[in-house]
Amino acid sequence: MAKLDQKKTPFFDKIKAYGKSGTTPLDVPGHKLGSIHNEFREYLGTNAFLLDANAPRGLDNLSKPKGVIKEAQALAADAFGADHAYFLLNGTSQGIMAMIMASVRAKEKIIIPRNVHKSAINGLILSGAMPIFMKPYIDTELGIANGIDIDELKETIEEHPDAKAIFVINPTYFGVASNLKEIVKIAHEHNMLVLCDEAHGSHFIFNDKLPMSAMEAGADMAAGSIHKTIGSLTQSSILLTKGNLVEPSRVQSTLNVLQTTSPSSLFMASLDTARSFMATKGSKLLDNLIQMADEARKEINQIDGFKAITKSDIINQKGFDYDETKIMVKVSDIGITGFEAYNLLSMESNIQMELAETHLVLAVLSIGTTKKDLDNFVSGLKKLKDYQKDIKIKHKIRFTYPDSYTRPREAYHAPKKYVRLEDALNEVAAENIMVYPPGIPLVIPGEIINQEILDDLEFYMEQGSTILSDTEDGYIKVVDKDLWYKYEGDL
Ligand SMILES: Cc1ncc(COP(=O)(O)O)c(C=O)c1O
The missing domain is CATH 3.90.100.10 (Orn/Lys/Arg decarboxylase, C-terminal domain)
Structure with a gap:
């Protein structure tokens, strides 16, 4: 539970006041608070440019925050149940690279599932760490890789007791969460840090029907895409840390290696306000969203040939928990692939899905999703029935486990x-x-x-x-x- 006044948006308030203060801008950026009237400025209007100031006096500095950024980050830490929060202007990718760089040195080992996002691999390149890959368990019906198997983790730790950290995806792109609390317990018993890719899980802490968040589970660090599930502008994310195994100054200096020296105030203001909105209103809005998603899943499951995946389907496939703000629909039983469905939904119904796989399409919802959006989705799926084919889509399990030659x-x-x-x-x-x-x-x-x-x-x-x-x-x-x-x- 948050302890600070989550209605506060100190960074947004300050930058708004600066934009309206009539300051003569003899600094960068060159658009001079919106004074160059190009097509883009005309389209956006003035306000976006008034918020896009560089680091004027009183507005603090992201690389060494002491004022309003520090205050805004403290509010974020409080909202997300962390000890420290750091704004990221280069997405969760930056947070993932920083977590790995700050905790595992060259040639040290990190235990990591093979189905990680490319930023984790880039983190390995930057730190020089030696990955010890774990195989995630595979959902053979859907052909997707899911969470971490606790027995496989224990075996891996036994073989590599000198590993420094365990990397966990909470949840996978498809919304599947592993038993993070147990993973943290095992990791800490072996003096290993737990680093979480929470790109798709920043909303978890705001509703108890959702899987456990990394910070609630006691993970040491987590990077989350506030832009993906909470509503800030694309590319704005947050890195969270908790406990005394992580040294804040090392985290800050690693972030400073990876971060621009011209952080966008617009993005930081969007982080500040998205956090405040979610922390004050999110719980109820997520309740509503989960209910709407559930109803949509039921409607989809009444369409012959389609299967909207439910939490019990995931648990039956060895998943531990599922983010019910995602809607994964298996379409291949009507003889079309997820890739075909993805294109047809766009061309026939003007619906943009998040992604397609051989058997399925995935919708990512948020508190911005409306009932109308979901009704459109259901009708769009119904129209796909016109493309039904009498063929069997071959199984395709996406993950191979290549042998490693070198780090x-x-x-x-x-x-x-x-x-x-x-x-x-x-x-x-x-x-x-x-x-x-x-x-x-x-x-x-x-x-x-x-x-x-x-x-x-x-x-x-x-x-x-x-x-x-x-x-x-x-x-x-x-x-x-x-x-x-x-x-x-x-x-
Ligand atoms: C599982 C996962 N991790 C990390 C990332 C990187 O997040 P960002 O786009 O915020 O850098 C993504 C982005 O798609 C992702 O899907």
């Missing part, structure tokens, strides 16, 4: 060459390759490319998915093993 950081710095995908078998990847969304790499730097990865890539390309890599389509950047021996760096 991600070493592969990242190794001498490299480019090869065509068809020649890449048994080469060592030097880059992340992923389908976006969800941005979970099929292969990461340092892993040996196997046939399953190449098949997966071909499959996703055929489905028209967006494949993200650093290399031109059709090629992949790999470690040049002939030059490898000359490489004497000790990273």
Whole structure:
């Protein structure tokens, strides 16, 4: 329960007052509080620009907060049940990289599920940590990877008692939560930190029908996308810490390595107000949302051939808990893939889904979702029945477990060459390759490319998915093993 007055929005109040103060702006940014009347300024109007001031006197400094940013962050820490909160202007990706960099040094071990977002892999590159991957359990009916299996975690810890930290996704992109409280207990018994990717779980603490939040479970650090589930502007997130295993000054200095020196006041004001709104009104609004989502799921389940996944479905598939503000719909039983459904919902009904997988589409709801949105979704799904086909969609389980050749950081710095995908078998990847969304790499730097990865890539390309890599389509950047021996760096 929050102890401070969550109605307060100190940063927003101060920047608003500054924008209206009539100050002569002889500083950056160059739009001079909206004085350049280009098309964008005309479209947005004045207010957005009046809030977009750099770090004028009295407005504090994100890299060493002592004033209103400090106050706003303290209110956020209080709302999210943390000891400290840090505003992130480069998304949860920045928080994830910072958590890993601040707690695991080069060559130290971190236990981590393989279905992590690419930012966790980038955190491994930056810190030099050695990943000890755990296999998440797979929902074979939906073809998605879910949470952490406690027995697998215990075995991994037994094999690697020297690991420094355990990384947990709370929840997965699809809304599945692991038994975080138990994970924290086990980790702390072994002197390991728990770092949580809470990109999709910042709203958890505001309603007890939702899975347990990282801070409630006693995790040491958690990074959450306030922009994804609470309503701040895209790319604004928060890093939370709790307990005495994490040193605040190390966290701040790591964030300062990764953060711009020109943080957007607009984004920080949106964090301040989104937190206040959620902390004061969120619980009721989430109750309402959960009920609307539940009704929508029931309606969807009455449409022959579709299955809206419920919490009990997830628990039957070894999931521990489920975020019922997500609606995952299995569409493949009517003979179309999730990818086809995703496109058809957009083209026929003007509905933008969050993502598609072979068997399903995923809707991410928030307290901004209306009953009308959900009614449109249900009618959009009904229209898909016109595209029903008498074919069986083949199962496709997305995760392969490639063998590791070297640490991600070493592969990242190794001498490299480019090869065509068809020649890449048994080469060592030097880059992340992923389908976006969800941005979970099929292969990461340092892993040996196997046939399953190449098949997966071909499959996703055929489905028209967006494949993200650093290399031109059709090629992949790999470690040049002939030059490898000359490489004497000790990273
Ligand atoms: C599971 C997961 N973790 C981390 C991130 C990164 O979050 P952000 O986009 O706020 O940087 C995402 C983004 O999609 C995600 O899905």
